Amino acid sequence: MYQSIGHDNSEKKWAKWGLASSVIANVALAGAVCMVAFGNTEPTLESTAMRVAPQVAPMVHIAPRNVFQGANFRRNLRVNAEESLGFTGYIPYPDTTGASLTPLPALQDKSPYSAELQQTAAAIVADGKGILACDESTKTIGKRLEQIGVPNEETYRRQWRELFFRTPNMNEAISSAILYEETLFQNAEDGTPFVDIMKANNVIPGIKVDTGVRATFMDGETITEGIDGLAERAAKYYKQGARFAKWRGVLRIDPNGAPSMEAIEGNARALAQYGKICQMNGLVPIIEPEVLMDGAHGIEVQRWVTEKVQAATMKALSDVNIEWEGMLLKPNMILPGTDSGKTASPEDVAKNTVEGLMRTLPAAVPGITFLSGGQSEEEATRNLNAMNKLYPNAPWKLSFSFGRALQASVLKAWDGKTENVEAAQKLFYALSKANGDASLGKFEGEHPATTGSLYEKNYVY
Known part of the structure; x- marks a missing residue:
């Protein structure tokens, strides 16, 4: 809390104001804590920016959002992304929000053909x-x-x-x-x-x-x-x-x-x-x-x-x-x-x-x-x-x-x-x-090729 270290009347006056301000600030803080703990409204993106790590880009294109849409929404995006690619087994980037955690891949036996x-x-x-x-x-x-x-x-x-x-x-x-x-x-x-x-x-x-x-x-x-x-x-x-x-x-x-x-x-x-x-x-x-x-x-x-x-x-x-x-x-x-x-x-x-x-x-x-x-x-x-x-x-x-x-x-x-x-x-x-x-760093002299550029745009084979 705020404390005065002076002794004249002026300092005593400011000490009283400081004490009052401190009490008001603590009451406001307690009220805010209660709202977060017991309120039914979901916090905005701006209010959580300092305590929630930003989501890494999902596996599908998502339009920019102005409001926080919740852990369930993010988790569903990731599941849908997995399904759209036909892959399952692990999440590409860790979910730092804590909504779900990705386990470390288990130690596996080597291939029988190792x-x-x-x-x-x-x-x-x-x-x-x-x-x-x-x-x-x-x-x-x-x-x-x-x-x-x-x-x-x-x-x-x-x-x-x-x-x-x-x-x-x-x-x-x-x-x-x-x-x-x-x-x-x-x-x-x-x-x-x-x-x-x-x-x-x-x-x-x-x-x-x-x-x-x-x-x-x-x-x-x-x-x-x-x-x-x-x-x-x-x-x-x-x-x-x-x-x-x-x-x-x-x-x-x-x-x-x-x-x-x-x-x-x-x-x-x-x-x-x-x-x-x-x-x-x-x-x-x-x-x-x-x-x-x-x-x-x-x-x-x-x-x-x-x-x-x-x-x-x-x-x-x-x-x-x-x-x-x-x-x-x-x-x-x-x-x-x-x-x-x-x-x-x-x-x-x-x-x-x-x-x-x-x-x-x-x-x-x-x-x-x-x-x-x-x-x-x-x-x-x-x-x-x-x-x-x-x-x-x-x-x-x-x-x-x-x-x-x-x-x-x-x-x-x-x-x-x-x-x-x-x-x-x-x-x-x-x-x-x-x-x-x-491949040995020993090529010298003329090259045997008889053609020039082999470039093909967007090459497939």
């Missing part, structure tokens, strides 16, 4: 080797074949992929290949299963397991699907000979605010669930959160967004108790947006890409297999080479998982003609070796 997963992951990123990504969907490979006047028929799809798998000595720089489901169960012209041809050449078969994307959240944003039935499919693919899998989450940058936190979180959680399911069924998951090159932004924005995406993905993987040593990451390299009118040197790409990964990726992950993302064949090779040259002591192998950047020139050389197969295979071998050397 030792094999680690061996496979290490073999995929063996020194001087990388991945051939030939997992294009039937629709996408049809677009490629159309470029050379070849119809999109099973016979020609088989011939195109057999060209790669029968390339002499391909395993000198290609450790593995990601296949589309058709290819995993397909036979060569002489009746030999493709998986047997690959194994005979010491090339590990892998499989694309996502089922494509659907629109969600703001215009243009997507989430990747394929969780339903994945465990059964993964077991079937393992039995057929596949030993790793791939799932691509796609995010984009635009002036309207993409990627939203909802899109980042939704795709991160999908990647995490896919990864865990695959590990429990013997497949090394390649985690692919791709931030597209599309846009007019600079390299700084591409790096900032990519780091946010990678950090969210690592958090989601931790939440499902992923075995870090039995997975691989397939990220985009960091370049300026394709509409920015800017370019970056291989050294700038290397610096922004590797230093960003050092902030987000656990050292326990054995390797990074970069996607080319629409770069030209030469550009992708030289950027990978710069990474390994400038960061020879990076905690992970820096390798490649290229599709277009290993196929574009080869497709042109083949031209759908049997008499061109040998020449096309020699070119594929040369391109593979160039990237194998780049």
Whole structure:
């Protein structure tokens, strides 16, 4: 309470006023406490701002609200968001209001395939080797074949992929290949299963397991699907000979605010669930959160967004108790947006890409297999080479998982003609070796590519 320390009449006068003021203040305070404790009205947002932590963005778009709508409303939003994505199991961000609490994920047993997963992951990123990504969907490979006047028929799809798998000595720089489901169960012209041809050449078969994307959240944003039935499919693919899998989450940058936190979180959680399911069924998951090159932004924005995406993905993987040593990451390299009118040197790409990964990726992950993302064949090779040259002591192998950047020139050389197969295979071998050397930081001289830019806006496959 207020107390006087003076002794003259003036001070005694103010002491009386101080005492009265103090009594009035305490009565008002008591009244306010009673209203909060026993009142039926819900407090306003403004009155609780200092004692209630702000709600983290929910998983669905919500219009701004001017009044506090209560814990039940927030909890329902979160449940509805879970259902809209088809995910259950944990809440993406803790509810700091205390309305509900998220338990720590329980300690889980390792996959029964744990030792094999680690061996496979290490073999995929063996020194001087990388991945051939030939997992294009039937629709996408049809677009490629159309470029050379070849119809999109099973016979020609088989011939195109057999060209790669029968390339002499391909395993000198290609450790593995990601296949589309058709290819995993397909036979060569002489009746030999493709998986047997690959194994005979010491090339590990892998499989694309996502089922494509659907629109969600703001215009243009997507989430990747394929969780339903994945465990059964993964077991079937393992039995057929596949030993790793791939799932691509796609995010984009635009002036309207993409990627939203909802899109980042939704795709991160999908990647995490896919990864865990695959590990429990013997497949090394390649985690692919791709931030597209599309846009007019600079390299700084591409790096900032990519780091946010990678950090969210690592958090989601931790939440499902992923075995870090039995997975691989397939990220985009960091370049300026394709509409920015800017370019970056291989050294700038290397610096922004590797230093960003050092902030987000656990050292326990054995390797990074970069996607080319629409770069030209030469550009992708030289950027990978710069990474390994400038960061020879990076905690992970820096390798490649290229599709277009290993196929574009080869497709042109083949031209759908049997008499061109040998020449096309020699070119594929040369391109593979160039990237194998780049994964060691040893690529020098002329590049064997015969094509230029491979960029496709909003690329899907």
